[in-house]
Amino acid sequence: MTSPAQRWAILDGRRVPHEGATVHVSDLGLRRGFAVFEMFRVEEGAPLFLEAHLARLARSAEAVGLPLPRGAEGVAADVHALVDANALGVAAVQVLLTGGLSDDGVTSRQPTCVVTSMDVPPRAAAPAGATLVTHRHTRELPEAKSTNYLTAMRLAAAIRTAGAIDVLYHDGVHATECARSALAIVIGDTLVTRREGVLESVSMTNLLALARERMRVEERAISLEELHAADEVLTTGSVRGVVPILAIDARPIGDGTVGPHARALFAAFAAHVAGYVAARRGAAASATTSASATGR
Amino acid sequence: MTSPAQRWAILDGRRVPHEGATVHVSDLGLRRGFAVFEMFRVEEGAPLFLEAHLARLARSAEAVGLPLPRGAEGVAADVHALVDANALGVAAVQVLLTGGLSDDGVTSRQPTCVVTSMDVPPRAAAPAGATLVTHRHTRELPEAKSTNYLTAMRLAAAIRTAGAIDVLYHDGVHATECARSALAIVIGDTLVTRREGVLESVSMTNLLALARERMRVEERAISLEELHAADEVLTTGSVRGVVPILAIDARPIGDGTVGPHARALFAAFAAHVAGYVAARRGAAASATTSASATGR
Numbered sequence: 001m002t003s004p005a006q007r008w009a010i011l012d013g014r015r016v017p018h019e020g021a022t023v024h025v026s027d028l029g030l031r032r033g034f035a036v037f038e039m040f041r042v043e044e045g046a047p048l049f050l051e052a053h054l055a056r057l058a059r060s061a062e063a064v065g066l067p068l069p070r071g072a073e074g075v076a077a078d079v080h081a082l083v084d085a086n087a088l089g090v091a092a093v094q095v096l097l098t099g100g101l102s103d104d105g106v107t108s109r110q111p112t113c114v115v116t117s118m119d120v121p122p123r124a125a126a127p128a129g130a131t132l133v134t135h136r137h138t139r140e141l142p143e144a145k146s147t148n149y150l151t152a153m154r155l156a157a158a159i160r161t162a163g164a165i166d167v168l169y170h171d172g173v174h175a176t177e178c179a180r181s182a183l184a185i186v187i188g189d190t191l192v193t194r195r196e197g198v199l200e201s202v203s204m205t206n207l208l209a210l211a212r213e214r215m216r217v218e219e220r221a222i223s224l225e226e227l228h229a230a231d232e233v234l235t236t237g238s239v240r241g242v243v244p245i246l247a248i249d250a251r252p253i254g255d256g257t258v259g260p261h262a263r264a265l266f267a268a269f270a271a272h273v274a275g276y277v278a279a280r281r282g283a284a285a286s287a288t289t290s291a292s293a294t295g296r
Numbered sequence: 297m298t299s300p301a302q303r304w305a306i307l308d309g310r311r312v313p314h315e316g317a318t319v320h321v322s323d324l325g326l327r328r329g330f331a332v333f334e335m336f337r338v339e340e341g342a343p344l345f346l347e348a349h350l351a352r353l354a355r356s357a358e359a360v361g362l363p364l365p366r367g368a369e370g371v372a373a374d375v376h377a378l379v380d381a382n383a384l385g386v387a388a389v390q391v392l393l394t395g396g397l398s399d400d401g402v403t404s405r406q407p408t409c410v411v412t413s414m415d416v417p418p419r420a421a422a423p424a425g426a427t428l429v430t431h432r433h434t435r436e437l438p439e440a441k442s443t444n445y446l447t448a449m450r451l452a453a454a455i456r457t458a459g460a461i462d463v464l465y466h467d468g469v470h471a472t473e474c475a476r477s478a479l480a481i482v483i484g485d486t487l488v489t490r491r492e493g494v495l496e497s498v499s500m501t502n503l504l505a506l507a508r509e510r511m512r513v514e515e516r517a518i519s520l521e522e523l524h525a526a527d528e529v530l531t532t533g534s535v536r537g538v539v540p541i542l543a544i545d546a547r548p549i550g551d552g553t554v555g556p557h558a559r560a561l562f563a564a565f566a567a568h569v570a571g572y573v574a575a576r577r578g579a580a581a582s583a584t585t586s587a588s589a590t591g592r
Contacts, residue, residue: 009321022318023326025305025392025410030319032445033329064450096321099449106452114321140436140446149328150436150444153395154360156402 003119008085010078010115013070015085021114028099028108035098035147036060040202040238041120042091046280047079048238048273052202053095056145059200061097063144066111068097078115092120092239096147120239123273127266129246129258130165132178132235133158134224137169139176142199152179162250165243166235174221177201178235181243183222186232186261190216203236203269210268215261232259241273242266299415304381306374306411309366311381317410324395324404331394331443332356336498336534337416338387342576343375344534344569348498349391352441355496357393359440362407364393374411388416388535392443416535419569423562425542425554426461428474428531429454430520433465435472438495448475458546461539462531470517473497474531477539479518482528482557486512499532499565506564511557528555537569538562 009021029035037060038053047053054072061068068075075095082093095115099108137151152159155167166178176194177183182201184193191211193204196219211217227233233245233253244262245253305317325331333356334349343349350368357364364371371391378389391411395404433447448455451463462474472490473479478497480489487507489500492515507513523529529541529549540558541549 019320021321023321024315025317025319025412027326028449030323030326030331030394031333031390031392031443032449033331033443034446034449035326035329037327064446065453094327096327098326106449107456116321137436140433140444141450146446147327147329148436148444148446150330150360150442153324153328153330153402154437157361160403 005086005088005091005117005119008082009117010082010085012113013074013078015081018116021116023098023112023114024101026101027112028102028106029096029112029147030098031105032099033146033148034064034066034108035096036064036066036144037094037096037147038145039092039094041241042083042088042093042117043123043273043277044090044281045083045088046277047083047093048276049202049206050076050079052205053238056200056202057095057097060144060146063141064146066097066099066108069111069113075113075115078113082115082117086117088117090120090122091117093117123241123270127242127244127258127263129244130235131163131247132166132168132233132245132249133162133164134168134170134175134249136172138171139169139199142177142197145199149179165240168248170224174223175227181235181237181240184234184236185222185227185230186215186234186259187226187230190218191261191265192218192220192222192226194221195219196221201236203238203241206272207236207242207265207269210272211265214264214268228253230254232262234262234265236269242269301382301384301387301413301415304378305413306378306381308409309370309374311377314412317412319394319408319410320397322397323408324398324402325392325408325443326394327401328395329442329444330360330362330404331392332360332362332440333390333392333443334441335388335390337537338379338384338389338413339419339569339573340386340577341379341384342573343379343389344572345498345502346372346375348501349534352496352498353391353393356440356442359437360442362393362395362404365407365409371409371411374409378411378413382413384413386416386418387413389413419537419566423538423540423554423559425540426531427459427543428462428464428529428541428545429458429460430464430466430471430545432468434467435465435495438473438493441495445475461536464544466520470519471523477531477533477536480530480532481518481523481526482530482555483522483526486514487557487561488514488516488518488522490517491515492517497532499534499537502568503532503538503561503565506568507561510560510564524549526550528558530558530561532565538565
C-alpha cells in the first residue's frame with residue numbers, strides 16, 4: 001500500500017502522483033550533480049521552521065549559481081499544497097531544486113523544483129543516544145546544501161556496520177560537521193559549536209537560541225582532542241532533532257550515557273517545536289475563523 | 297525535430313523512447329549525487345575504445361560502492377543496441393549508472409543503468425586551439441568518474457565568460473587535471489602528464505602510447521610554473537580528442553599558436569582512431585560474412 005505521504009508530489013508547482021515525480025536522465029541534477037535541497041519535518045501539519053529552510057534554499061541556490069524560479073514564496077506555496085494534498089500530520093518534506101535540462105550540458109535552461117513527502121517515525125519522548133564514526137574529509141562547498149553526498153554514500157556500509165547514526169568529518173585536527181547533522185559538544189557548562197566553514201544548520205540555530213538561556217555558548221572550531229574529551233556531545237538535524245552522542249569511533253563520550261545538558265536541551269527543543277506548531281495552528285485557526293466571519 | 301541520436305535510449309536493458317528515459321526524484325543519483333558514468337564518441341557506428349570505458353565504469357562503480365547490475369558485457373550489449381536503434385554514425389554516448397531507489401535513503405536497492413546518445417560535431421580535420429582558466433580545487437574522489445561536477449558547474453558562467461573550453465584544477469602548487477579533460481604539457485621533446493591522484497583518462501592512455509613512439513614521456517606531477525612556462529600544452533577528452541591549449545588564464549602558452557608536437561599528436565590520434573574504427577568495421581563485416589556463410 002502506498003503511504004499517504006507518498007500519494008502526491010508537487011512538480012514545478014503542479015500536483016502529480018508521487019510515482020510520476022520524475023526527471024529526465026539529462027537533467028543537470030543527475031548528469032552533473034547540480035542540485036540543492038532542503039529537508040524538514042512536519043508536525044501536526046506544520047512544516048517546522050519553513051521560513052528558515054526556504055531562506056537557506058535561496059542561499060544554497062545562489063551559492064551554486066542556480067536560479068530559484070518561483071521564488072521562496074512559490075516554494076512555500078508548493079509545500080503547503082503538498083501538506084494539504086497528502087493530509088500530512090507527521091512527515092518529512094523534501095524540496096529539491098535541480099539544474100533541469102540544458103542545451104549545452106552545462107547551462108541550466110530552466111531549473112526543476114519538486115516537493116515530495118515521506119513518512120518518519122513520531123518524535124521520541126525521551127532522548128535516545130546514538131553513535132558516530134569519523135572520516136577525514138572536507139566538504140566541497142559547505143555554504144550550499146547541495147546533493148553531493150558522494151563521500152557519505154561511499155561510507156554508508158561502514159557507517160551501518162558500525163551501528164552509527166552518521167559520519168563526522170574532520171580535517172585531521174578539527175572536527176567540522178556530520179554528513180547529515182550538525183555537531184555540538186559540552187565542556188562543563190559551555191556548549192561549543194562551529195559555524196564557520198560548515199553548512200548553516202536550521203536546527204542548530206534554533207538550539208543555540210535555547211542553549212543561550214541556560215548555559216554559555218561558544219561558536220568556534222572544535223579540536224579532535226576536545227571532541228573525545230568532551231563531557232557531552234550531541235547532534236541536531238531537522239528531521240531527527242536533538243540526538244545525544246554516546247560514543248565516537250567506539251570510544252565512549254563521558255560515561256557513555258545521555259548527559260544532563262543533552263537531556264535538558266532535548267526537552268527545550270521539543271517544547272520549542274511544540275510552541276512553533278501551536279503558534280502556526282493558532283494562526284491558521286484564526287485565519288479560518290476570520291475567513292468564516294467575513295464570509296470569505 | 298528530434299535528432300535521430302535522441303530517438304531511443306536503453307534503460308536497464310530495455311529500449312525506451314529518449315523522452316521516456318527518466319528516473320524518479322527519489323533515485324539516489326539525484327537525491328544524493330550517487331552515480332558514475334562514461335561518455336565516449338561513436339565514429340562510423342563504432343563506439344571508440346568501448347572496452348576501456350566499460351572497464352573504467354566498473355572501477356568507478358567499485359570505488360563508490362555501487363554494483364554494476366548487468367556487468368560490463370550487459371552494458372556493452374546496451375551500447376550496441378543503442379547504436380543500432382538510433383543508427384548512430386557520429387555521436388556521443390553516455391552510460392549513466394545511478395544508485396536507484398532506496399528503502400533507507402542510503403542503501404541502493406537496485407542501481408539503474410541508462411544509455412543515451414547525442415549529436416556531436418564531426419571531428420575536426422586540423423587541430424583547433426582553445427584556452428583554459430584555472431581554479432584551486434581538489435576533486436573529492438578522483439578515482440571514480442562520478443557525476444559530482446559541483447565546482448565546475450558553479451564556475452560555468454566564469455568559464456564561458458572567459459571563452460575557455462574547460463577549467464584546470466590545481467592545489468596551489470601543482471596542476472592536476474581539467475574538470476572534463478586530461479592535461480599534458482610539452483617541454484622540449486618531452487611530454488609530461490600526471491597520472492596519480494587524477495581520473496584515469498582513456499583518451500590520454502591512448503595518446504601516451506602514441507607519444508612514446510615519437511618523444512620522451514614522463515608521468516609525474518606538473519608544477520604551475522612548469523605549466524605556464526611549457527612549450528606546448530594540450531588536453532584530451534573522449535569526445536573532443538586532442539585539443540591544443542593556446543592560453544591559460546589569458547597568459548599565452550609558448551607563442552600562443554598550435555605547436556608542432558600538438559599538431560603531430562593530433563594527427564597520430566586521428567590515425568589511431570581511424571585504425572580502431574577500420575578494425576571494428578572489419579571485424580563486424582567478417583562476422584556478418586561468416587554468419588551468412590554458415591547460415592546462422
